[in-house]
Amino acid sequence: MRTPEDMAFSTTPARREGGRATCDLPELLAEPGEDTRQRLGRFFRERGEPEYRAGQVEKWVWERAARSFDEMTNIPAALREPLAEAYSLTPIEPDYVARSRDGTIKHLWRLDDGERVESVLIPTRDRLTLCLSSQAGCALACRFCATGYFGFRRQLRAAEIVAQYRESLRVAREELGRPISNVVYMGMGEPLANLDAVIGSLRALHEGFGLGARRITVSTVGLIPGILELARRPEPFELALSLHAPTHDLRLELMPIEKRYPLPELFEALRKYQSYKNRRLSFEYTLIRGVNDDPALADALADLAEGLICFVNLIPFNSIPSRPEWSPSSPSAIERFSAGLAARGVGNAVRRPRGRDIAAACGQLRLSRES
Ligand code: SAH
Numbered sequence: 001m002r003t004p005e006d007m008a009f010s011t012t013p014a015r016r017e018g019g020r021a022t023c024d025l026p027e028l029l030a031e032p033g034e035d036t037r038q039r040l041g042r043f044f045r046e047r048g049e050p051e052y053r054a055g056q057v058e059k060w061v062w063e064r065a066a067r068s069f070d071e072m073t074n075i076p077a078a079l080r081e082p083l084a085e086a087y088s089l090t091p092i093e094p095d096y097v098a099r100s101r102d103g104t105i106k107h108l109w110r111l112d113d114g115e116r117v118e119s120v121l122i123p124t125r126d127r128l129t130l131c132l133s134s135q136a137g138c139a140l141a142c143r144f145c146a147t148g149y150f151g152f153r154r155q156l157r158a159a160e161i162v163a164q165y166r167e168s169l170r171v172a173r174e175e176l177g178r179p180i181s182n183v184v185y186m187g188m189g190e191p192l193a194n195l196d197a198v199i200g201s202l203r204a205l206h207e208g209f210g211l212g213a214r215r216i217t218v219s220t221v222g223l224i225p226g227i228l229e230l231a232r233r234p235e236p237f238e239l240a241l242s243l244h245a246p247t248h249d250l251r252l253e254l255m256p257i258e259k260r261y262p263l264p265e266l267f268e269a270l271r272k273y274q275s276y277k278n279r280r281l282s283f284e285y286t287l288i289r290g291v292n293d294d295p296a297l298a299d300a301l302a303d304l305a306e307g308l309i310c311f312v313n314l315i316p317f318n319s320i321p322s323r324p325e326w327s328p329s330s331p332s333a334i335e336r337f338s339a340g341l342a343a344r345g346v347g348n349a350v351r352r353p354r355g356r357d358i359a360a361a362c363g364q365l366r367l368s369r370e371s
Helices: 004-008 034-046 052-063 077-086 146-150 158-176 195-208 224-232 248-254 263-277 295-305 331-343
Strands: 014-017 020-023 093-099 105-110 116-123 128-131 135-137 152-155 182-185 216-220 238-242 281-287 310-316 347-350
Touching: 034 052, 034 077, 105 158, 116 135, 116 158, 128 158, 158 195, 195 216, 195 224, 216 224, 224 263, 238 263, 263 281, 263 295, 281 295, 281 331, 295 331, 310 331, 331 347
Parallel strands: 128 182, 182 216, 216 238, 238 281, 281 310, 310 347
Antiparallel strands: 014 020, 093 105, 105 116, 116 128, 135 152
8 A cells, every 4th residue: 555655755663652652753743833833934944944834834734634745845845855854744554445335434544663543434415524543452341342352552642643534534535525524533442541642633633624623522431530621621522421321230241441430420520521511412322232222221321311411322233253142232122212212301313333344333443454
């Protein structure tokens, strides 16, 4: 998949520090704003060039989604190499691309130290949603999730998260002829377990690429400190909670995080979040046949959510190899669960799985080529 142009670009090898890969050069992609403009301005001034070139570089990085300085054709060729020696554009390479019959496109990206993460482009009539990864692997071991089964590899840097967006945006523009309208942090990893990098990436998507904060959703298993941190931020990013079980025992069985942040404390944090933000929360609830689809649980969920403005996305379980004994709830069980919530005044929708034929659906993302 490497093109001669990619190969000509000098990549910066990553170093590993405590499960976090570092990059020796400042990574422009994750640092939009005044500081970067000043620094770029200085870079050009010191080389006898006008400072407006800083603005030209910014345009290439955040408007035109350039992945190499060689693309920046209005910057003098002699300056592109020194730029590449001073800054990284966080090159990530597609290792594998899969296209679903329903239009979903999954990419497996190879990062600079060889780690791999996946992202998924999901087109619908009104939206083009990008689902991106926040960690290589995941430590949380939710029982129904393929990524969790493979364990944690390392944190992504902010720029590595944004690079998935940049590459996907190029594909969206070139192949689909439309921009990405929404981003969801629902790929591999737990975003709130990589909080600094995720917040850096949120800001870069918002301030660099100009994506509206309301079009970006962070999805979490329920890490309370991260939820409260997001609550304190000024931008109205959306928050989704992966709930999957409304009672302690069942949730503990499905999601080990319940031990650390049990439901009562979690919902207290969500209430706090809502009092700060005054925004509707989404819950994700994966329906697994005979495991968490009893109508009594719809009632328990409604009790739990009492007083919160929320919406529940019901996701039929997507089968994964590590859990052959589990299957999606039947359409009638899903219908009963949905009606049970509605009867209690809890808005909900059943989500159609996308990209199932290419293992791109929720919970199916994993290091597919290594397993
Ligand atoms: N760690 C974050 C984001 C990644 S998972 C979180 O848990 O929210 C994105 C969504 O897919 C979560 O709601 C997750 O619970 C759900 N999911 C995981 N495995 C699934 C599966 N096999 N079938 C359906 N949904 C699944």
